[in-house]
Amino acid sequence: MAREEGSADDIRAILGNDEAIKAYREEKLPFPDGAIIARIAWSYDASEENNKVFGRLAGKVVTSQSFVAGHPKNGVQFMVKDSGKYASTGGWGYAQFDDGKPAGEAVLKTCYPCHQAIKARDFVFTRYAP
Amino acid sequence: MAREEGSADDIRAILGNDEAIKAYREEKLPFPDGAIIARIAWSYDASEENNKVFGRLAGKVVTSQSFVAGHPKNGVQFMVKDSGKYASTGGWGYAQFDDGKPAGEAVLKTCYPCHQAIKARDFVFTRYAP
Numbered sequence: 001m002a003r004e005e006g007s008a009d010d011i012r013a014i015l016g017n018d019e020a021i022k023a024y025r026e027e028k029l030p031f032p033d034g035a036i037i038a039r040i041a042w043s044y045d046a047s048e049e050n051n052k053v054f055g056r057l058a059g060k061v062v063t064s065q066s067f068v069a070g071h072p073k074n075g076v077q078f079m080v081k082d083s084g085k086y087a088s089t090g091g092w093g094y095a096q097f098d099d100g101k102p103a104g105e106a107v108l109k110t111c112y113p114c115h116q117a118i119k120a121r122d123f124v125f126t127r128y129a130p
Numbered sequence: 131m132a133r134e135e136g137s138a139d140d141i142r143a144i145l146g147n148d149e150a151i152k153a154y155r156e157e158k159l160p161f162p163d164g165a166i167i168a169r170i171a172w173s174y175d176a177s178e179e180n181n182k183v184f185g186r187l188a189g190k191v192v193t194s195q196s197f198v199a200g201h202p203k204n205g206v207q208f209m210v211k212d213s214g215k216y217a218s219t220g221g222w223g224y225a226q227f228d229d230g231k232p233a234g235e236a237v238l239k240t241c242y243p244c245h246q247a248i249k250a251r252d253f254v255f256t257r258y259a260p
Contacts, residue, residue: 011141049248052247053247053248118183125183129199129200130202
């Protein structure tokens with residue numbers, strides 16, 4: 001897929017609390033109650049100043065080869081494992097904050113349908129990157 | 131630029147010690163002596179399992195829209211600020227480790243020529259992503 005500059009692309013970091021990271025490292029599924037996974041995201045911007053340098057050194061014109069984290073994006077998202085409380089959505093509760101304000105039920109209802117597709121890994125898309 | 135699957139693309143995280151992060155947050159240049167910046171990288175891989183889900187939900191076929199951190203790459207790199215010791219290279223010493231072994235002088239000589247292009251920001255490409 002071509003990456004268009006100014007597109008809606010983002011770059012994300014997925015963070016976990018100690019319970020989540022321990023489960024990741026030990027490759028234990030399902031995640032234990034108390035595990036929390038967070039997603040933060042920035043816009044995925046072509047860096048003109050980086051491209052200038054790399055393009056120069058490569059000896060040819062390169063328009064976009066370096067992309068960097070730009071402005072922070074709304075939609076800070078969390079998954080919280082509580083197999084009792086959230087039994088109806090695979091044991092995970094979902095939350096999203098926009099400008100620090102929690103998103104409403106309508107937004108949160110869109111989380112589980114997508115995560116269902118990855119049920120075999122306890123509904124968590126992100127794999128551990130060692 | 132089109133992102134080709136199986137290309138040499140990588141995804142990187144740039145880390146700093148307390149001195150480096152403090153300077154970043156206070157937007158103070160040059161970085162103080164003792165600042166250390168590290169670069170770690172993974173291969174930038176299209177995620178087939180993610181694309182299956184997102185493509186499905188978008189109601190059309192999408193070949194590659196989700197990329198993830200794959201295998202860790204060699205070339206863990208460091209910049210260490212010591213304006214006296216490394217005066218001849220802008221006050222920064224450069225280091226690289228491949229499979230835990232320090233790279234030789236020939237490799238390290240390639241660092242400064244590229245970083246010189248960003249002298250106005252104390253030779254550091256990476257901007258702070260809040």
